[in-house]
Amino acid sequence: MLLAAVDYYRPDSVAEAVTALVDNPGGRVLAGGQSLISILKLRAATVDLLVDVSRLEEIRSITALDDGSVRIGAGVTYDEMAHSPELMAAMPAVASIAAHTVDPQVRNRGTFGGNLCHNDPINNFPPLAVALDATMHATGPDGDREVDAAEFFTGYFSNALDRAEVLTSVTLPALNGREIGYQEIEIGEAAARAVAVVAAGNGTITEARVVLGCLAIPARRQAVEEALTGAATTLDSVAEATSGAGDGIDPLSDPDASSEYRQAMASVVAKRAVMEALGGQHE
Ligand SMILES: Cc1cc2nc3c(=O)[nH]c(=O)nc-3n(C[C@H](O)[C@H](O)[C@H](O)COP(=O)(O)OP(=O)(O)OC[C@H]3O[C@@H](n4cnc5c(N)ncnc54)[C@H](O)[C@@H]3O)c2cc1C
Structure with missing residues (x-):
């Protein structure tokens, strides 16, 4: 179907x-257009x-700051x-996730901000x-403000x-020695996805954040994080600590995958993401 007639404005700042958005209640930001134009x-x-x-x-x-954090426009x-x-x-790892997002056409147009704002459950960056x-840094009629990703x-x-x-x-705050693991099960765009940010030393996990994607709101798995902290960096130990990753989540069912399948795969992608962050074998 063709796009219906719509006014277009390219601001200079x-x-x-x-x-323009304040003056036009029917106005909407256009970035890469890879989702909005289809809609x-x-x-x-x-x-x-x-x-x-x-x-x-x-x-x-993209600016790398002295404290190790990175600010991405x-x-x-x-x-x-x-x-x-x-x-x-x-x-x-973040550059690599971007490099593997969809295909060259979408990568050349799609933007980091558009991906986050759109919050399609298939999108790569919200759980990251x-x-x-x-x-998140935003500017509006009342000036600038910051929103934590967890609230965004x-x-x-x-x-x-x-x-x-x-x-x-x-x-993106400094990693300070933590490593990122990013794993998904690709059926359609993605049936299940997990991101892990993990620190370890002397064969023990000292810190872990585990977040599931492919959901309405990326879900931090605090019980899994607690089970991981202090656990050995072995596959068996990580598998046990991540076994409850899907508890309580409510993924959607669509032609690509059922809700039950997505829930069952949560522990699989969580385990793989943690093992990837640890630099170990997934299976
Ligand atoms: C065939 C296909 C397959 C895809 N598969 C994947 C996939 O597997 N993984 C993945 O991550 N993505 C996928 N995408 C989506 C793609 O990543 C889009 O680029 C992304 O969803 C939106 O980014 P955009 O820059 O194109 O934003 P747009 O489409 O321009 O905008 C999307 C929404 O965000 C709002 N918005 C955009 N920028 C801002 C801003 N700066 N401030 C406020 N609001 C803003 C817009 O108003 C709109 O509501 C796919 C797209 C296509 C076409």
């Missing part, structure tokens, strides 16, 4: 984008004005993340942002931004 073509949403932020230089850079594409020397040096304890995702295709706010960048 984030401030101009916010003003508009399907008539699943109605928009009067697209405010295109994709070329705003002020949201298109919301308008940075996956391809730019995949090839960023700063990101590859500080957090190679929660696992890394990222900070509010449901399927929803986030905590007000309608006239623009996500400008995301800070």
Whole structure:
């Protein structure tokens, strides 16, 4: 289906984008358009004005900070993340996830900020942002504000931004010796996904964050994290600690996978993600 007629505006600054959104209640931010344009073509949403932020230089850079954290502009594409020397040096796993997101066409247009704001359960980056304890930076009519990643995702295709706010960048805190594991079961786009951020020494896990994706809101698994902390870095020990990863989650059923299957796979991807972070074998 063709896109219905819609007004288009390309602002020269984030401030101009916010003003346009305030002045047009039917306005919506357009970034890479890899999700929004499909939604508009399907008539699943109605928009009067697209405010295109994709070329705003002020949201298109990646900065590695002295404390080891990395600030990624919301308008940075996956391809730019995949090839960023700063990101590859500080957090190679994040660059690698970007490098393996979908296909070259989507990687050249899709943006880090658009991926997070859209919060499609298949999207790669929402569980990563929660696992890394990222900070989201937004600008709106009332100025700038920060939102913790844990508070940012509010449901399927929803986030905590007000309608006239623009996500400008995301800070990923320093890893400080922790390693990232990222595992998914690819049926359709993804049936189950887990991100683990783990520190270990002398054969023992000293710190772990485990977050499941493919859900309405990325789910941190605190009971699993507690079971992992102090556990041995062996496959058996990690398998036991992650065995309850799917407890209490409520994934959707769709033609790719049933809710029951997704729930059963939660412990599998959680175990694999932790083992990947530890640099060990998954099976
Ligand atoms: C065939 C196909 C397969 C895909 N498979 C995957 C996959 O496996 N994994 C994956 O991660 N993604 C996948 N995607 C989705 C893709 O990653 C999109 O790029 C992403 O969902 C949206 O990013 P975007 O920059 O294209 O945003 P857009 O489509 O332009 O916008 C998406 C939403 O976010 C809002 N938005 C965007 N930027 C901002 C901002 N800075 N501030 C406030 N709101 C904003 C928009 O208003 C809109 O509501 C797939 C896409 C396609 C076409």
